[in-house]
Amino acid sequence: MVADEVRQLxxxxxxxxLNIQPLLQRFRQTTEQTVQLTHEGQTLSRQGMAAVTSVRESFSQVNEALDRISSMSVQIASAMEQQGQVAEDLNQQAMRIADASRQSAAKALDGRRISEEIGHQVEGLRSLAERFDR
Known part of the structure; x- marks a missing residue:
């Protein structure tokens, strides 16, 4: 009887x-798949980090470019303001020159009238002098 029980056991x-072997086989396959998926996840994670780093660098470059554009805009605005002031100065000088030209023209006309008057007076004096000479 003990021998029968030992045989049955x-x-x-x-x-x-025999029943455990397929379970172990499935466990081994599942473990291998898990390891493979973990490696793929690590690879994707590294690629994601590389993409994030690349985007960060791109944003940094864009930010630097915007800073340069802003600086150039300030310089352009300053230059335009200076040019505006120069244009205003030139306009005022042109107006002064125009006023001086008008004054010169008026004085030239006055000089001409005076000259004509003197010419008439000289003519009158000549006529008088001729009368005395006769």
């Missing part, structure tokens, strides 16, 4: 071992 142990 051996048979059940053999059956249990």
């Amino acid at each position: 051996a048979t059940r142990t053999q059956e249990a071992t």
Whole structure:
């Protein structure tokens, strides 16, 4: 009887071992898939980090470009303000020159009238002088 029980236990142990083998096989496959997926996840994570770093560098470059554009805009605005002041100064000088030209023209006309008057007076004096000479 003990021998029968030992045989039955051996048979059940053999059956249990045969039943456990497919479970172990599935466990091994699942573990291998998990390891493979973990490696793929790590690769994707590295690629994602590289993409984030690249985007960060791009944003940094864009920010630097915007800073340069802003600085240039300030310089352009300053130059335009200076040019506006120069244009205003030139306009005022042109107006002064125009006023001086008008004054010169008026004085030239006055000089001409005076000259004509003197010419008439000289003519009158000549006529008087001729009368005295006769």
